Amino acid sequence: MAAVEDFLKQIGDAVGLPLHGVKLLLCLVAGPGYSRFTTSMARLRHPTVKDQNSYQTLESVNAIGLFVDSSVLTYNVQYRTTVNQCHNSGIASYTLDGVDHIVFTLIGLGIAYFCFGNDCIHSLANVVIIYVLLLGLGGTSLSVALGFIINMGYLLTGYYYCATDNYDIDWTTAHCVLTLKLIAVVFDRYDGSFDESQLSEEQKRHCLKETPSLLEAGHAYFYGGFLIGPQISMRRYQNFVSGGLLRDISQSPFSSFLPATIRMLASFTYMGIFSVISNQGDPEFMITQEFTRLPTWYRVIYPYLCVRVQFIRYVSAWMLAESGCMMSGISYNEKGTSFYSKWNAMANVHIRILETACNVKQVIQSFNINTNRWGIRTFLSQLALLYFLAVWHGLYIGYFFAFTIEMAVVFMENESMRILAILLGKENISELPLFTRLWVNAYHFLRSFIFMGMGFTGFSLKTLEKTMQAYKNIGIGPLVLLGAWILWYIIFNAIAANKLRQEKAKAAKE
Numbered sequence: 184m185a186a187v188e189d190f191l192k193q194i195g196d197a198v199g200l201p202l203h204g205v206k207l208l209l210c211l212v213a214g215p216g217y218s219r220f221t222t223s224m225a226r227l228r229h230p231t232v233k234d235q236n237s238y239q240t241l242e243s244v245n246a247i248g249l250f251v252d253s254s255v256l257t258y259n260v261q262y263r264t265t266v267n268q269c270h271n272s273g274i275a276s277y278t279l280d281g282v283d284h285i286v287f288t289l290i291g292l293g294i295a296y297f298c299f300g301n302d303c304i305h306s307l308a309n310v311v312i313i314y315v316l317l318l319g320l321g322g323t324s325l326s327v328a329l330g331f332i333i334n335m336g337y338l339l340t341g342y343y344y345c346a347t348d349n350y351d352i353d354w355t356t357a358h359c360v361l362t363l364k365l366i367a368v369v370f371d372r373y374d375g376s377f378d379e380s381q382l383s384e385e386q387k388r389h390c391l392k393e394t395p396s397l398l399e400a401g402h403a404y405f406y407g408g409f410l411i412g413p414q415i416s417m418r419r420y421q422n423f424v425s426g427g428l429l430r431d432i433s434q435s436p437f438s439s440f441l442p443a444t445i446r447m448l449a450s451f452t453y454m455g456i457f458s459v460i461s462n463q464g465d466p467e468f469m470i471t472q473e474f475t476r477l478p479t480w481y482r483v484i485y486p487y488l489c490v491r492v493q494f495i496r497y498v499s500a501w502m503l504a505e506s507g508c509m510m511s512g513i514s515y516n517e518k519g520t521s522f523y524s525k526w527n528a529m530a531n532v533h534i535r536i537l538e539t540a541c542n543v544k545q546v547i548q549s550f551n552i553n554t555n556r557w558g559i560r561t562f563l564s565q566l567a568l569l570y571f572l573a574v575w576h577g578l579y580i581g582y583f584f585a586f587t588i589e590m591a592v593v594f595m596e597n598e599s600m601r602i603l604a605i606l607l608g609k610e611n612i613s614e615l616p617l618f619t620r621l622w623v624n625a626y627h628f629l630r631s632f633i634f635m636g637m638g639f640t641g642f643s644l645k646t647l648e649k650t651m652q653a654y655k656n657i658g659i660g661p662l663v664l665l666g667a668w669i670l671w672y673i674i675f676n677a678i679a680a681n682k683l684r685q686e687k688a689k690a691a692k693e
Contacts, residue, residue, distance in 0.1 A: 206298040210410060211503040283424045284401035291404020295357065298410070302354035306361055306403070309337050313365045314397045321369075321394035322376035330369030335574070338362045342577050348646050357410050359575060363557055364403055368395065368417045370561055385560045389416045407508040411500050413531040413553040415513060423513045432515065442523040443509035446502050449534065453499035457492070464492025466643035469653035483660035486636025486653075489643065494537070494550070501531040501551075529553065541624040542631045543592045566590065576642075581650045584641030592634045595668060596627065598676070605679040630668060637661055 295303035312333060320326035341355045367389075374382055374390035382390060395402070395417055402420040403409070422428040466489045468474055474482065505527075508514040514529035536549035547555065554572075562568040569590055573582040603623060604610050612623055637657075641650045 208500075210294045210298060210406075211500060211507070281398050284398045287401035287406065288404045290406050291401070291409045294406060294409060295354075295404075298357070299354040305337070305341065305354055306358060309334065309358070309361065309365065310400050310403045311397070312337075313369065314395070314400055317369065317372060317394050318397070321372045324373065326369055327373050331366055334362045334365050334369075339574070339578065346577055346579075348649070350643075360408065360410070360412050360414070361403060362575070363414055363554065364408070367414065367557060367561070368402070371417055383560075389418050389560070391417060395421075405513070407504060407511055407513055407529070411504055412551075413501070413504065413508065413529045414557045415508075415529065419513065419528075423511075428515055429512050432517075438522065439509045439512055439515075439526045442526045443506045445523070446509060447506035450499045450502035450506065453495050453502065457495040457499060460492055461496075464489040466493075466640065466653070469640065469656055470644070470649055471656075475656045479658055479660055482657050483633060483664075484636070486640045486657065487632045488636075490632070490636050490639045493639070493643065497551075498532050498534070498537070502534075505529055505531060542596050542627045543589065543635050544596055546635070547589075547593075577645070579645035580647045581641035581643070581645040584650060585638040588634060588638030588641070592631055592638070595634070595672075596631055598672060599627065599630070599668075602672070602675050602679045605682055606675065630664065633661060633664060 292303060292307065295306055313330060316326055316329060316333070320329070338355065338358055341358060345351065345353055345355055368391070371389045372391045372394060374386045375392045377390075379387055379390075399417070399421070401424070402415070402417050405415060405420060407413075408415045419428065466486075469485065469489075474485075477485070505514065508529040509526045512526075514526050516525055516528035519525035519527065531551060531553050533549040533552065536545055540546045540549065558568040558572065562571065569586040570583070573586040576582045600612075603612075607615060607619070607623075609615050612620055615623065637654070640653050640657075644650045644653055
């Protein structure tokens, strides 16, 4: 084992990753392999419409001579047919579903032990505590309050004892994902205690009418979302294990192989790009004396260059996790219309939108999608969500700088778009002439992404001392741009308001 770890350390030194990071990456790369195995098992146990049409009668199956007693948990042709008949009769294959839960739990715990050693006990302890809470108080408002406090308390305690001033990859990396997952289970069980007429469409899709059993903790350890996400709801996981998610599709679950492979190759491409340019966007460079000797214009745009480089790291990891979800079938999208969109329900990033975004709002809509979606359906206030995410990331002041600046930038974008829509007489930028549209997009891009870079500076450097030193080294350029926007806002907001008054007066005369 020591020799293996030494080898992995050498790989980490070569690619600039700590040992935990190399282990995590290896598990993500292995994800599609796990998925191929579980997809095969799911297809045998829960045949799709296409599979059912290809099966012969039970007698013809017996004629093949592939009989194995069903008391032995072995997948075979006859048992597969029997299970399918049970499902059609409304009889649940609880025992075999339980085997799936156990398999997913063991794989997840194995991954946790491989990556984090004995620290894997933290995830297990947290899961057991929450499921005991659900068994006793599930569906009550008290369970929601206690679940939130216990999950966040466990995570923040881990941050307090384990976090450093650098970029950390340890057991808290996976635990922050687990925290959201367990909070969601508690909330979804609470939603399930209400009549569906009182729920939103989103709540109806995720609510749990019954308290999940401890056996279903396999949801917490499902390899497709255990390490870095995406967030998978308990309801979707249950449908996946029971076969309901894929039972009515017209194609084989193996049709996910091509889109999963495409996603995996895209991930490897991003990894390759990151390995080449990672040194060109190092946030730590902003606190060095060498940085202060660069031209002012470059110091102003450098934080945004850091954003783009670090995005590549996140995106490559997420796409690798997504490919495992696609391969397993849990990311099946019933609303999809193409061979690819049929399997992208768990997509955590929209590459095309992210890479062509002209404002921060588009970045938010295309980046860390499942976490944002989770937050929107959990929190009533956008402000509460942003500051929850700041705490969720860690106890450093830099995270609060980042999300406060994000909120300010989104406000600036909304106000700028509102004023320009009034002055230009167009609700949608796409309706403008090409030249005008280019100028408007350039304006949004320059303003939004310079300030986005300032927010990311706090996010990546974390501590107050480092963040303030970086802001000092960047200089007054961003403050000048902020002052210019405030002046622009005062003047053009007044012009827009006057135009609206004139239009209202004109309409009144007519």
